[in-house]
Amino acid sequence: MGAAESFEKKVKGLKDYIALATVTSKNYQKTNLEIVKHLTQQGIPGVYVTLNKPYQTMNELFGRKRIDAKLIIFIDAVTKTVGGNIKKTRNCLYIGNPENLSDISLAMDQAVRALGNKEKFLFFDSLSTLLIYNKVNTVARFIHFISGKMRIWRVKGIIISLQKDKDEELIDELSQFCDVMIKF
Numbered sequence: 163m164g165a166a167e168s169f170e171k172k173v174k175g176l177k178d179y180i181a182l183a184t185v186t187s188k189n190y191q192k193t194n195l196e197i198v199k200h201l202t203q204q205g206i207p208g209v210y211v212t213l214n215k216p217y218q219t220m221n222e223l224f225g226r227k228r229i230d231a232k233l234i235i236f237i238d239a240v241t242k243t244v245g246g247n248i249k250k251t252r253n254c255l256y257i258g259n260p261e262n263l264s265d266i267s268l269a270m271d272q273a274v275r276a277l278g279n280k281e282k283f284l285f286f287d288s289l290s291t292l293l294i295y296n297k298v299n300t301v302a303r304f305i306h307f308i309s310g311k312m313r314i315w316r317v318k319g320i321i322i323s324l325q326k327d328k329d330e331e332l333i334d335e336l337s338q339f340c341d342v343m344i345k346f
Contacts, residue, residue, distance in 0.1 A: 165193040165346055166200035172342045173318070177281075180309050180319040182336055185346040187324050191223075193346045194287055197320060199229045201283050206318070207233040208283035209273040211266065213291040216241040217254040235273040239266060261295040263304045270308070274315045282317050289323035289332070298332055309339040 173179055185193045201208060212220050217238040224231040236254040239262075241247075248256050255273060257265040274284060286308070292301045305321065312319035323333060325345070337343050 165189070165196040168346065169197050169200060169344060172344050176341060178313070178316045178318060179341040180312050180321070180339065181342040181344055182321050182323065182333065182340040183344040183346060184323050184325045184333060189346055190322070190324060194285070194322060195223065195227050195229065198224070198234070198285055199227060201285075201318065202230045202233045205233075206281050206283055207235075207277050208285060208318075209235050209237060209270060209277070211237045211239070211270060211284070211286045213239050213260045213288050217251070217256070221254075235276060237266065237269045237273060259295065260291055263292075263296065263300070267304075267308065267311070271311065271315075274317060282315075284312060284315070284317045284319050286319070286321045289321055289336075290326065293332070302332060302335055305336050306339055309336075 169181070169183070173181060183193070183197075198208070198210065210220065215223075217236045218241070220236060221231050224234070231253070234253060238254055238256045239258070239260045242256055242258050255269045257269050260266070270284065274282065289301065289305065292304070296304070309319070321340070
């Protein structure tokens with residue numbers, strides 16, 4: 163069973179939800195792309211928070227995988243951090259770096275509101291990357307805050323984390339804020 167099928171099986175019957183998905187590093191990119199493709203094929207627009215790869219790279223990947231990037235507003239916390247070229251674009255908000263959680267939160271709020279009141283998703287691509295830049299308790303508080311916002315925004319929320327033993331305690335703590343836990 164592929165990632166999209168596993169994902170759909172876990173969220174079946176839920177209109178709005180927060181799913182915390184743990185994935186192996188080997189399957190990380192493939193799983194992310196399959197889930198986003200599954201949602202966009204249903205015509206659901208969304209926000210993709212990228213903490214690992216610049217917007218330009220993600221946009222090209224989406225194109226190769228035939229994912230309709232016109233349905234997505236990207237929040238890029240990578241390009242500025244690595245000194246990449248920032249070209250103003252209609253569907254990407256560039257923020258400083260994954261350490262600046264308030265900028266991430268404000269950009270997510272702005273992007274979700276831009277999608278209107280229809281069905282939408284928010285895909286957060288990596289809890290593990292946040293832990294490189296922030297302390298565990300700071301990330302836990304941030305995810306608690308964001309999960310509350312996701313419920314107010316009435317989105318299909320997907321938070322991805324790599325499966326790492328050192329993150330297990332955080333994952334256990336965060337599971338109480340989520341509706342669904344998925345292991346890929």
